[in-house]
Amino acid sequence: MSLCVKTLTLARGGRCLLRDLELELPPGEVLGILGPNGSGKSTLLAAMAGQYLPEAGDILLQGQSLPGLDAQYRARLLGYAPQAVEPAWGIPLAAMLDTALAARGLEGQAAAAARLQALRDFDLEALAERPITELSGGEARRLTMAVASIGEPPLLLLDEPFAALDLGHQAALRDWLRTSGKIGRTVVISLHDPNDALVVCDRVLVLRGEGTYTLGRPKDVLFPGLIRDVWGVSLHRLDVLGGAILVPVGMVER
Numbered sequence: 001m002s003l004c005v006k007t008l009t010l011a012r013g014g015r016c017l018l019r020d021l022e023l024e025l026p027p028g029e030v031l032g033i034l035g036p037n038g039s040g041k042s043t044l045l046a047a048m049a050g051q052y053l054p055e056a057g058d059i060l061l062q063g064q065s066l067p068g069l070d071a072q073y074r075a076r077l078l079g080y081a082p083q084a085v086e087p088a089w090g091i092p093l094a095a096m097l098d099t100a101l102a103a104r105g106l107e108g109q110a111a112a113a114a115r116l117q118a119l120r121d122f123d124l125e126a127l128a129e130r131p132i133t134e135l136s137g138g139e140a141r142r143l144t145m146a147v148a149s150i151g152e153p154p155l156l157l158l159d160e161p162f163a164a165l166d167l168g169h170q171a172a173l174r175d176w177l178r179t180s181g182k183i184g185r186t187v188v189i190s191l192h193d194p195n196d197a198l199v200v201c202d203r204v205l206v207l208r209g210e211g212t213y214t215l216g217r218p219k220d221v222l223f224p225g226l227i228r229d230v231w232g233v234s235l236h237r238l239d240v241l242g243g244a245i246l247v248p249v250g251m252v253e254r
Contacts, residue, residue, distance in 0.1 A: 001154030001186045008057035019211030030181040032197040033190045035207030041190040049080035075103045078155040079148030090131030104151040118146040137164040158189045194222045
């Protein structure tokens with residue numbers, strides 16, 4: 001799945017969040033979006049999902065303008081997991097997955113196989129019959145990602161996928177994201193921790209405020225100077241095991 005963003009401008013509440021973004025994502029790339037609270041990460045993901053109309057510019061999927069795509073065709077192309085979904089009634093978790101399968105036009109054995117794969121991918125098999133109103137925060141987070149990814153849409157948009165996950169499920173998600181890129185899925189995720197970006201992302205888009213941004217490979221972009229300029233936090237970057245990690249200054253000085 002190729003995604004192309006042309007001179008995209010986003011605003012909310014009278015503030016310019018992003019100005020004239022140019023971005024091309026080939027199949028198999030994992031892009032991380034980072035920035036301070038309120039910088040526009042969720043708004044950009046919503047725009048890529050067709051849930052928010054930009055002030056200017058266009059978003060193309062497979063060369064076609066996103067706003068003009070048929071809703072069911074769009075559902076087959078992309079999966080979108082917003083930060084939170086408030087359940088209106090306590091249907092079983094598996095029924096929620098079945099709703100997503102129907103939207104993607106899957107039925108019969110194909111639907112059954114896709115449901116089982118989604119349950120396994122996000123460690124939800126034991127929760128299949130639990131009402132979604134009774135899920136913990138981390139369980140609900142895993143469900144939103146299972147709904148977004150079920151049926152293997154070629155484009156995934158995940159808003160803060162690591163939020164509320166315990167350490168074990170965070171590690172499993174990192175592995176799953178890396179695998180998704182290797183098998184050709186295009187994945188866009190919003191993140192708060194630059195260390196997650198250093199591990200799973202091919203490129204990062206850092207929203208710097210007032211419409212500006214920095215785009216590049218994590219190892220070329222996520223340096224202490226940029227972190228200090230954007231977040232106002234002092235970090236050290238350490239090279240470890242062929243990669244890098246960012247840690248608070250105090251941890252290094254002890």
